Amino acid sequence: MKLEKCLTEENINQNLLNIQYAVRGPILQRALQIERELVKGVPKRFERVVRANCGDCHALGQKPITFIRQVLALVSFPELISSRLDIPQDVKDRAKELLDDCTKGSVGSxxxxxxxxxxxxxxxxxxxxxxxxxxxxxxxxxxxxxxxxxxxxxxxxxxxxxxxxxxxxxxxxxxxxxxxxxxxxxxxxxxxxxxxxxxxxxxxxxxxxxxxxxxxxxxxxxxxxxxxxxxxxxxxxxxxxxxxxxxxxxxxxxxxxxxxxxxxxxxxxxxxxxxxxxxxxxxxxxxxxxxxxxxxxxxxxxxxxxxxxxxxxxxxxxxxxxxxxxxxxxxxxxxxxxxxxxxxxKPPSPGKPSHNQFINEIRDIHQVLKERTATAYKTFNSIPGYFCNPIDGSMFAYPRIEIPVEAQLEAKKLNMSPDEFYCLRLLEETGVCVIPGTGFGQLPGSFHFRTTILHPKDEFQYMMDSIRRFHLNFMQLYP
Amino acid sequence: MKLEKCLTEENINQNLLNIQYAVRGPILQRALQIERELVKGVPKRFERVVRANCGDCHALGQKPITFIRQVLALVSFPELISSRLDIPQDVKDRAKELLDDCTKGSVGSxxxxxxxxxxxxxxxxxxxxxxxxxxxxxxxxxxxxxxxxxxxxxxxxxxxxxxxxxxxxxxxxxxxxxxxxxxxxxxxxxxxxxxxxxxxxxxxxxxxxxxxxxxxxxxxxxxxxxxxxxxxxxxxxxxxxxxxxxxxxxxxxxxxxxxxxxxxxxxxxxxxxxxxxxxxxxxxxxxxxxxxxxxxxxxxxxxxxxxxxxxxxxxxxxxxxxxxxxxxxxxxxxxxxxxxxxxxxKPPSPGKPSHNQFINEIRDIHQVLKERTATAYKTFNSIPGYFCNPIDGSMFAYPRIEIPVEAQLEAKKLNMSPDEFYCLRLLEETGVCVIPGTGFGQLPGSFHFRTTILHPKDEFQYMMDSIRRFHLNFMQLYP
Known part of the structure; x- marks a missing residue:
């Protein structure tokens, strides 16, 4: 009985087969699987996965800016504007201004x-x-x-x-x-x-x-x-x-x-x-x-x-x-x-009721970025076989790592690039999820990974310690 | 001095030149312009534009469902969940359930x-x-x-x-x-x-x-x-x-x-x-x-x-x-x-605090649809030269209109299709903005327009009256 598929790997848009998006690729998929395994009680050498695959600050625990979220709540449910709720006037003003620009005052238009x-x-x-x-x-x-x-x-x-x-x-x-x-x-x-x-x-x-x-x-x-x-x-x-x-x-x-x-x-x-x-x-x-x-x-x-x-x-x-x-x-x-x-x-202006809180919130966020970029730079350069350039901005580090020839051969056997193999081992042994340089590109023969660096201080330290411990162990395994 | 454009009509993606999207096309653009002219006090035969170009119910005045908007407000600003605000428990429960599925409880992840x-x-x-x-x-x-x-x-x-x-x-x-x-x-x-x-x-x-x-x-x-x-x-x-x-x-x-x-x-x-x-x-x-x-x-x-x-x-x-x-x-x-x-x-279930209000809200919405489909069908078929099939659903009517040969010739002079010409004249003379059948397709030689029908009752009646008056006048102009 016929029932060939209309769409097959051979007849779909062939360009699509070339798409790779490592940030949400196999390493993340494996990390999500490990998270499910941990929930089920599968024994691991670690208690949790540390996701560092993606520039997603809220997922790392950064708190939303209060002004933004208050405005969001008010434009979503405008009855709140006139409620007894203790909401700053500049939030109410902003919400009204935005609703005035929505057709019939609804964000649903x-x-x-x-x-x-x-x-x-x-x-x-x-x-x-x-x-x-x-x-x-x-x-x-x-x-x-x-x-x-x-x-x-x-x-x-x-x-x-x-x-x-x-x-x-x-x-x-x-x-x-x-x-x-x-x-x-x-x-x-x-x-x-x-x-x-x-x-x-x-x-x-x-x-x-x-x-x-x-x-x-x-x-x-x-x-x-x-x-x-x-x-x-x-x-x-x-x-x-x-x-x-x-x-x-x-x-x-x-x-x-x-x-x-x-x-x-x-x-x-x-x-x-x-x-x-x-x-x-x-x-x-x-x-x-x-x-x-x-x-x-x-x-x-x-x-x-x-x-x-x-x-x-x-x-x-x-x-x-x-x-x-x-x-x-x-x-x-x-x-x-x-x-x-x-x-x-247009964040809250000086003198407006939301301004102080806003300034405190972004100061903290900036402080975290400043500390993490410095720590990441220092820590990575202190690991033997790692090199990391100074980090001026963004929210990532992209250290270069030496991968011993023995490990490269092992990777080849598994049909992986050496950096993919390295990141997968790091994930399996420590729960730290970073993305191999292959996903971003690198000079042939050099190896990197990208890690987000905006975790809370303790979590960040835990991640850096895990990476260091893993690497030293890895270098002993593949001398 | 050279400064040829990198991107020209000749060298950009030629497929893009073929895109047409009449729902937001020239008729809507002209309607928006007329709205601005009205604000400036340019005299017109009408006081307002009636937009019927797009299946956008909120823009026609339909009120958002309270349950939806309350949930939205709470997931946006979760502090509201524990506030003294009078929000039904099933809204709070839903918001919590959704936030539990967001990484670190933020819709910003x-x-x-x-x-x-x-x-x-x-x-x-x-x-x-x-x-x-x-x-x-x-x-x-x-x-x-x-x-x-x-x-x-x-x-x-x-x-x-x-x-x-x-x-x-x-x-x-x-x-x-x-x-x-x-x-x-x-x-x-x-x-x-x-x-x-x-x-x-x-x-x-x-x-x-x-x-x-x-x-x-x-x-x-x-x-x-x-x-x-x-x-x-x-x-x-x-x-x-x-x-x-x-x-x-x-x-x-x-x-x-x-x-x-x-x-x-x-x-x-x-x-x-x-x-x-x-x-x-x-x-x-x-x-x-x-x-x-x-x-x-x-x-x-x-x-x-x-x-x-x-x-x-x-x-x-x-x-x-x-x-x-x-x-x-x-x-x-x-x-x-x-x-x-x-x-x-999954709207509010029977027995939950939000259920009654929800049922009342959707009953009203359904009632409006029922009335407008019936009225549109009846009204359009009562206009000489109009034909409209029964409307089972959606939120549109797509009547067929006779356009006299004289008007078709006039359209041709202006480099328009007859239905575009008709809809543009309708807009200019009554402020009613509907979309010509050309934008949706029609049997060659037949002419239509699409109109949204979900306006409030008075506005809908005003629109239908305007269309009728315009058409009778149009048929006299181009006998």
Whole structure:
């Protein structure tokens, strides 16, 4: 009797088979399985899994910002605004203002596809304040996290031009949203390597090499820059950004600036690509640019709310119109997500009732980042066979690890890369769940993992101790 | 001085140029402009725009369900659970249960990519209760509205097979999410016409004609069915669904069942494709199927919250694994959206404190649907030159209108289709914003528009009167 599947591995969209997203890949799946085993009482050498796979601060115990959550509650259930509940006036004002911009005062109505007018104006004002350069709300598109709008922008480049397939330059190591999305879209990924020996510097000579080699068979159309770096945590200098802009200008590359960690910086100044472009003057100040931010990172860290934006600069009007139409098919991003982005773009002002608490909350969050980046840097460099660059920002460490040849051979037998084998052993023996460098990219022959570093102090210390103990033991096993 | 754009209409993804989404297209844009003109005091023959472009109940004044909004407020700001606020115990219980399933009790943590375990179990239970057929939570994928998961499922079919390009069968008229998404993906849309002369029946002979003609040059891989119909509002009979399933089985077509209006039915029984397949037994009960539902429709109508699901049945395991990976790159849908889907899947039970209010609220909503479908049907058929089939469900009417030849010529001069011209004139003269049939599809030579019908009674009557007056006037202008 016939019953062949309509969809088989052979006849589905073949691009999809190439997607890899290690952050939620096999290591995490195994970690979740171990968690279930622990619940069932399966004996392990550890009592709990420490998840360090993902930049998800609330999942690590960071508390939500009170102002944001109060606003969220009030826009969800507006009867609370006039209740006897002890809610600060600026929270009530913000909720009313947001509801006024929702059709018939309900967050359950669709918003415009690009987002509520109020929120887009707030984003534009935030950018203007940050850069000292005007921003137009019509250039702002809100999305379900930055991922959503990054995917939409990358979709624009899917087209052979001059008989050559399109390609996009991506830093290595990178955040696998880029590799995964380019795989899905069937756009070639062109790797340029960050210079680990020099604090993950972005060297122009490497951009040139990468572009030159790729241009033989591809049409290189865009350049992705991740600043602050993910997973690498470095912050680009202003000079470096100028050089990158000049490089892109000369080769007519569209810059995608993933700047989602701009509020997660310890000490160095953050320079947006937009600001530097404008300061450089013409012709650079007229270049196309896509710059991304999200409420999932920064001090809000509201990953689950799915909210972000792209500012799209200097697009040809017909291209922007097409982008509008494409975005409109999915209706709009979550209106509650838009509401929290509004709070992030304009937090409580000095003098307002919520201000003090807000300042205390973000001070604590910043303090944790400062301490963890320093501790991670120090600890990793104190483990024999580990090397870690200084961490300027983001919420990750990406240490390089020596893996003995014997262990590499063992990995090969198991059909794994050495870093996957290492991370899996680490997980099985300590419960610590970090993501192998293979998922982000690394120079061939070098091995890394990415770990989130924003756990509570004790948990973080426990994780670092577990990693150290594991590694010393591992080196003895594979001398 | 060079400064060619990186992105031009000529070199961007050419598929995107074909996307049309009339629901948010030029007519709505003009309506929004008119609203701004009215605010500025530009004199018009009407005082306000009546938006009827979009199935957005809250925007038409429908009140949110209290239970849903109270749960939302509590999961957003959990301190409310223990406050002195007068909140029913079942709301508190639900909020706690949801927070227990969020990592570290925060809706700001990412959920699993397919959605919270609790919510997927609830969806599976809802389906099991509805169909009397088991449902597996691992087959459920939550999304940012149904649109999001529909797009993901359609993405699977992008692949030439046997040297022929892929194609998907879509009813005409259809909801333009399908045409828009197929355009973006570069998948051919194969039209099959619903039979307006017989209450928008889905005739198997027409499916056969359509499939046969398309199969000459395409590989027809899937069949979209919209039940209840959008924009047409008919509900398929069980017999008809059986015939459709047999048709799909014989041609090895994957069925996408857009069943998002299943809770918006006036009187006829709803039969899900899944239920009918299982009742038919083997081999039909083993067919692949994607069935969609959303919290944007039904009695909840929480469009702005972006929440929906697909149940994917009988996928080849490797295909399902690939689907999982593709979905994971975008992290997860809004956790707050997931929370309201939970409330929709399991509303307050009899005997619980919220039950009475809930029952009263949904009774009112159902009553409005019942009245408006009847009034729309009656009114449209009383206008000379209008014809409207009975409306079984959804929230739309899709009347056929006669447009005089003179008016058709006038439209042609303006480079518009006759129905676009008609709807634009209607908007300019009355402020009523409906969407031309061109946006949904119609038999060549016939003209329609889609209007939402869920306005408050007075507003609805005003809209119907405006349309009648306009049409009579229009027929005098173009005799």
């Amino acid at each position: 669709y918003s415009p596809s690009n987002g509520l007018n109020l929120v887009r104006s707030r984003v534009a004002q935030y950018i203007t304040n940050r850069d000292g350069v005007p921003s137009n709300p019509d250039d702002i598109y809100l999305g379900s996290g930055a991922s959503d709008v990054i995917k939409s922008v990358l979709t624009l480049f899917v087209e052979d031009v001059g008989g050559k397939p399109p390609a996009v330059m991506v830093p290595i190591p990178q955040y696998p949203l880029f590799s995964g999305t380019l795989s899905e879209l069937g756009v070639r990924q062109v790797d340029y390597y960050l210079d680990e020996e020099h604090d993950w510097a972005l060297q122009i000579s490497e951009l040139e090499r990468s572009w030159r080699e790729a241009s033989i068979e591809s049409n290189v159309r865009a350049l992705v820059v991740i600043n602050p770096g993910n997973p690498t945590g470095q912050v680009l200098t202003r000079d470096n950004i100028e050089q990158i802009i000049k490089f892109a200008y000369e080769r007519n590359l569209f810059i995608l600036a993933d700047e989602v960690y701009q509020e997660n910086i310890v000490s160095k100044p953050f320079h947006s690509f937009k600001k530097v472009m404008f300061e450089m003057g013409a012709p650079y100040s007229r270049m196309e640019l896509a710059s991304f931010l999200t409420a999932s990172k920064g001090w809000a860290a509201e990953c689950g709310l799915r909210s972000g934006y792209v500012e799209l600069l200097h697009l040809q009007p017909s291209v922007q119109k097409t982008f509008n139409t494409m975005r409109s098919v999915m209706q709009c991003p979550s209106v509650l997500g838009q509401c929290i982005l509004d709070c992030v773009m | 990412y959920s699993p990519s397919n959605g919270l375990n609790l919510v997927r179990s609830r969806v599976a239970q809802y389906i099991t209760n509805r169909d009397g057929v088991p449902s597996n939570p691992d087959d459920i994928y939550l999304g940012s509205g149904a649109s999001d998961v529909i797009k993901s499922v359609l993405t699977l079919f992008v692949e030439d097979v046997g040297g022929k390009p892929p194609a998907v069968m879509v009813p005409i008229p259809q909801y333009p999410l399908f045409s828009g998404t197929l355009s973006e993906l570069g998948v051919r849309q194969v039209d099959y016409y619903l039979d307006e002369e017989h209450d928008w029946a889905l005739q198997i002979s027409e499916l056969e004609r359509s499939w046969r003609e398309a199969s000459i040059e395409s590989n027809v891989r899937a069949l979209v069915v919209i039940n209840p119909g959008n924009p047409t509002g008919q509900v398929l009979t069980r017999d008809n669904i059986e015939q459709i399933i047999k048709f799909a089985y014989e041609r090895n077509l994957f069925i996408l069942a857009d069943e998002v209006y299943q809770e918006n039915i006036v009187s006829k029984p709803f039969h899900s494709f899944k239920k009918v397949m299982f009742e038919m037994g083997a081999p039909y009960s083993r067919m692949e199927l994607a069935s969609f539902l959303t919290a944007s429709k039904g009695w909840a109508a929480e469009c702005g919250l972006r929440s929906g699901y697909v149940e994917l049945l009988h996928l080849q395991p490797s295909v399902q694994k690939t689907f999982n990976t593709m979905r994971s790159v975008m992290q997860c849908p809004s956790v707050l959206g997931q929370c309201i889907l939970d409330c929709v899947m």
